[in-house]
Amino acid sequence: MATHDAGSFRNGFPFSASPFGKNAGWASVGGPRPDPGAAKVTDGSIPEGHAPVFADPAPRLQNIAPAAPNSVALPTSRPYAQRPIARQTGLRLLPLGSFVWGAKGNPPQPRTRSDHSLIWVTRGYAQLDLPRKERLLAPDTVCFIPAGTAFAFLPRAGAEGQVMLLAPQMAQDNDPPFPARMIAGMAGDEGAALHLTLHELSIETARNAGAAGMHCLLGMLALLLGRLQPLIATPDRATMPQRDRSLLERFMNLAGSRLKQGITIADLAEELGTTSAALDHACQSGRGKRAIDLIHQIRLEMAVQALRETRHSPAQIARDFGYASHTHFTRAFVAATGRTPEAFRAQSSS
Missing domain, CATH: 1.10.10.60 (Homeodomain-like)
Structure with missing residues (x-):
């Protein structure tokens, strides 16, 4: 590029059709078709090693729909058992009984997730396995597992509760912030408030509500996680x-x-x-x-x-x-x- 006069590029890059030249966008506005020779570049003037000039280059400017803003995914009961999960852009709520996580095995083996996981067992028991620890979650146990933590989860027969999967980008500016490490405790007296907050999140998710309402509810959820009571000893x-x-x-x-x-x-x-x-x-x-x-x-x-x-x-x-x-x-x-x-x-x- 240093061997050429910059003034010759005023009407676009000489070696290919340019979206910045004066004839750019002719297909979308109905203007005159650009003259392929308008740049007056011949094969002889192209430095050695550059691509040849095509006689009729295709226009590169296209009508591209603007990207949709980040939206909250609709709630689903689809289990995420033993299958790869792409990084999500929202929040998902599902019944505890339909959530099984881990690498293939019986029982499943610990495996990382790309989203935050909140698990609340309200009835029955569930097995939570970490790389060097196994725990049986009793009724009323709440666990928050940050994205990137390796774990395996398997609800026992008859277990009930709720699971929330939250994309990390939705929690970036949360106030108060969500825990940076896994925490577990009993919902106790905060159980009613936790239930109401998750219920409101499900409504806002289904409505595809604005960010302000979601951030307010997520802030309340983080506050409730900080008020969990100590775990009651369970079989371990x-x-x-x-x-x-x-x-x-x-x-x-x-x-x-x-x-x-x-x-x-x-x-x-x-x-x-x-x-x-x-x-x-x-x-x-x-x-x-x-x-x-x-x-x-x-x-x-x-x-x-x-x-x-x-x-x-x-x-x-x-x-x-x-x-x-x-x-x-x-x-x-x-x-x-x-x-x-x-x-x-x-x-x-x-």
């Missing part, structure tokens, strides 16, 4: 005696591999070299449930995974995981999730 594998922890892990692995065989608790206890009472004690200490309840839970969780990740029919899945019949599977599934297996699969893939 890290605090279990080594013997019970080992027995529980062996039981979970064995039960998962024998679901097809219709094996009983007594059979499992005998194979593990213990008694049914000792097995029940280990399960109560580590998971807060009896051994038979954990078997039902494992069966249901594996059925849910099969509905999401395979094309097997519900009847086939019922046979694969030891249900007495398709009807038995449907009845148990509806009791735990409020939906039939067919409806759950349709919602998961929509």
